[in-house]
Amino acid sequence: MMDFIRSKGVVWKTPLAAALSWELAEWAGSKHPYLAPLTVILTIQLTVDKSIQFAWQRVMGTIAGVLFTASIAPYVGLNGWSIGLLLLVGALIVTWLRLDHAIMVQVALSILLVLFFQSKMPSYSLDRIRDTVIGAVVALLIHMMIFPPDSVKKAQKKMIHFADHLSNRFINTALWVQEGCSPSEAQTLQTQLQTLFQELHQTTTEIDKAEQSLRYNLLGQKKRYILKKLTRQMHQLRSGYANLADMIRVLVKWSESGYFGNEDQRVWADHLNTLAELIEEWKMELDDPAAYSFTSAASSPQIKAPTHMVNYQYPIALYMNAEQVIQDFQNADFPNKIL
Known part of the structure; x- marks a missing residue:
């Protein structure tokens, strides 16, 4: 029951806040408490x-729409043309002030309803402003103070799933290298990489939502600490994805060159599997930091260039990146390009 209350606040908060706001509106003297x-x-x-x-x-749009309509309604009457005219003027004012479209919608609703009810129920204008404020305040207080929404766990689960899929992509790449770097399988790897990129974007979005959910959480200090750590770990996942994408690109070119020998394939298949295992261990620490002690730096795997290649690894990496930039931009398709 407590898990349901914590995780499904949107289910029970709305009925609770609606009931309280109705009672408060009636207590305040409203004849239209449904607002x-x-x-x-x-x-x-x-x-x-x-x-x-x-x-x-909603509050700003309602107040502006009610005041505007109440001051003009006695002079324009109620018909289709007067409604259209006031809606146009209201929209022009909102546009001129560069306010949000949602405010324009609230202004338009208030203009329409006040114009219709003003002559029949003179108290409607005041009730609309007062009841809107009451409903907004009650909704925010209940939403913020009683089990405020928390997206941190959801973001953490997304990160764990992404880490698992990232590790699997390293394993698949190792298998591809081990089996001789088939060109057809290389295309499959690229497709999987695109899917993984979409998942990376979704995971990043979930982290952003978690940050937004804690922005006004007055009691979320512990959650903010956890989210700060998750944000740092998210940088690691992005870096892991970027490095995998670069490695696949280099391996494809190496295999196409004809100089990617069997021994090189064996070595890099082992390296890729080692990296996959490292990410799996890292994922376990992400899943339960208290119950798992991550591998110490002293026992972490070491993958370094052989001694005879140390002086060449940096310029080769730079040449590879420079070549990729040229490929990305030399065939850029510009419409209306002047030759």
């Missing part, structure tokens, strides 16, 4: 910062 829970339903989002953003936009 408060309506604001609650619209305000509570998956993250607190999104909720705050929408609450601010």
Whole structure:
């Protein structure tokens, strides 16, 4: 039950906040208390910062729309043309002030509803402003103070899955090298690499969501510490992906050159498997830092260039990168290119 309450706040927070806001609106004298829970339903989002953003936009748009319409409605009457005219003027003002589109929507809704209800229910304008504020405040207080949304665990799970897939890509690359670097399999590796890149982007997005969810969490100091560590570890995963992509590119070129001998293939298949094992160990530490002690620096694997190649490894790496830049840009397709 507690796990459900913590993880499914959006399920029970909205009904709770809606009920409280209705009662508060009635207590404040509103004749249209449904406007408060309506604001609650619209305000509570998956993250607190999104909720705050929408609450601010709704309150500001409602106040602006109500004041604008209440001051002009007695002079224009109620018909299709007056509605269209006021909506146009309101949209032009919002555009001129360079406000968000969501505010324009709230202004438009307030103009339409106030223009329609003003003559029939004179209290509607005041009720709309007051109840909107009540609903927004109640929604934010409940969302922020009672089990605020936490995306840190979800982000951590995404990172663990990505680390697992990254390790598998190293193993697949080792197998490809061991079996002779088939050109057809090389294309499969590139496709897998693109899929892995998409997953990397999704994992990075999840980290960003976790950061946003903690931005207004007043009691999330421990979670912020965990997220800070996850952010550093995310840099390691990005670096691991970038290095794998570079290694595959170099291995493809090496195999195409005809100088990638059997002994070289054996050595690099072993190296790639060693790197896969290292990532697997790193993933275990990410999964449960308290229960697992990561390999110490003294016992970590060593993969270094042979002594006779030490003086050549850096210029060769630079030449490879320079060649890649040339390939990336020499065939750039520019529309309207002047020759």
